[in-house]
């Protein structure tokens with residue numbers, strides 16, 4: 001297996017899918033000549049030319065809507081958001097057009113499109129450029145939402161997303177682009193809607209996605225030294241959620257902590273928590289705890305920013321509490 | 328027709344200049360048009376009128392629900408424009424789209440069934456009045472967010488160019504939509520990427536209760552295209568032939584040169600904004616509506632055709648009888664149809 005970065009994995013996924021299917025094209029700000037704001041699309045313009053790798057004006061609503069129309073007409077667009085902060089400008093087309101077209105048309109018009117780009121907190125980017133908005137997309141029936149945490153998942157999920165006949169929102173992690181990991185050679189697909197146990201353990205289940213998987217894994221290493229073995233479950237796809245993998249873990253550990261970078265109120269973890277209590281209530285030995293971003297806009301100052309984001313210490317604390325080991 | 332500078336901001340009335348500076352009358356245009364085409368245009372306008380009158384009736388009876396926006400008064404725009412298209416072309420509309428759907432040849436019974444929320448409706452009863460779709464006819468909706476269909480239409484045009492299919496996309500919207508961001512973003516993209524799309528702004532003078540002059544800083548609406556270096560023109564949207572001739576040129580240019588265009592069709596809505604809005608009230612007087620009805624596109628066209636002897640009074644009565652029967656059959660079809668199966672509630676959310 002090759003060791004490549006998360007960024008290269010995404011690049012490979014797009015390159016391979018564009019070779020496989022001539023209807024696939026990439027569109028977004030700076031994706032062509034500039035090689036991508038985060039260099040995810042490096043080399044694609046040279047390889048596929050300007051009809052299939054399109055630099056757009058700064059027009060999120062317009063080019064996302066154009067992508068929806070193109071998908072309705074039979075193409076398979078990959079629309080890059082420079083970052084998901086700017087997807088807010090495209091929400092009308094994502095929610096009112098992409099997600100609902102199949103339903104409103106009585107099943108006539110699927111919208112096979114991928115909307116991808118980096119999301120989550122950056123480093124000292126302040127309130128408007130540092131936020132985790134996945135729960136917004138997860139809320140909408142008709143959308144699928146994936147959030148890879150490793151290079152292998154990044155490649156496999158993006159390839160599956162491009163082949164899916166629905167609109168898939170793929171939120172990458174800005175701070176994981178440079179991380180390395182093993183990615184299987186050749187055709188590597190990760191099915192949508194399939195979670196992965198990133199570390200197994202018997203004492204408590206920690207559910208985390210995207211960058212928070214790594215926070216949870218670090219916490220697991222530290223907790224192991226105390227003799228506490230946590231199981232880290234990465235849903236990978238937030239909608240549709242692989243509840244079976246989650247329930248199996250809960251039935252084994254009986255204790256759950258859910259970690260997410262986003263705000264607590266109506267967050268993804270709130271939904272997962274509800275699903276768990278509804279279906280595996282009798283297996284729970286402690287209330288489900290959530291570790292989330294703080295309920296404030298992201299501050300700029302380093303110390304304040306640090307306070308906002310879930311970290312290893314907060315995850316460890318939550319695990320102690322679900323195990324009733326607090327002192 | 329390129330950047331028709333003759334369209335001045337001062338000139339605005341529905342009976343004003345035809346295609347840009349053209350002084351041709353409807354009679355002139357009719358003389359150079361195939362009589363079979365003329366009769367067909369009249370029949371289609373009548374069909375839309377009678378269908379919409381029936382929709383109003385069914386709405387009042389509670390058989391049609393929700394928001395229901397009628398096309399009465401604006402028939403010449405949709406009929407003239409859509410008469411220029413080939414079967415492979417695309418049409419996208421706002422929520423005021425019953426007429427466009429009928430003209431495009433969607434089954435009247437299936438349209439009526441959709442309005443009544445029946446499973447035999449064009450969108451299986453899941454869309455309703457504002458969301459009519461028929462993929463097989465290139466009729467891509469029925470969109471409820473003002474301006475929402477404009478980027479989508481631009482995307483259809485992009486796909487045609489990408490796939491080298493030579494289809495043209497017609498995109499219809501109201502004059503209030505020229506103020507929304509999606510309109511501007513789309514026009515820029517279409518001009519920048521040279522996409523085969525014709526944007527048709529149906530200026531019926533009001534966005535709900537707001538007259539255009541209280542909503543747009545620019546009165547000569549097609550002038551918005553100038554900012555994007557796009558061809559533009561305005562036309563008397565009450566004249567089905569002026570409409571048809573202008574759109575025909577625009578469609579040819581779009582098909583041949585991938586050149587987009589913005590057309591402002593000056594028209595008037597004879598009904599309220601939707602069925603829940605009175606015909607006149609706070610924002611316009613009864614007298615104004617009555618005055619505008621003197622330019623009824625169907626009456627005008629009928630008299631043109633009678634003047635030229637293309638049809639006589641009996642022919643008109645005959646046509647009217649024919650379309651009334653189509654409408655009655657559509658209603659009967661809808662009445663016979665069942666409501667959607669409850670099992671359909673969560674189908675079509677995702678596809679495999």
Ligand SMILES: Cc1ncc(C[n+]2csc(CCOP(=O)(O)OP(=O)(O)O)c2C)c(N)n1
Pocket residue numbers: 396421423471472473500501502503504531533534535600
């Ligand atoms: C973005 C948005 N804002 C508000 C509305 C509510 N609304 C529906 S139609 C309408 C007026 C639109 O007028 P116009 O675009 O001129 O089209 P017309 O109804 O006259 O055909 C408004 C305000 C909406 N559907 N979408």
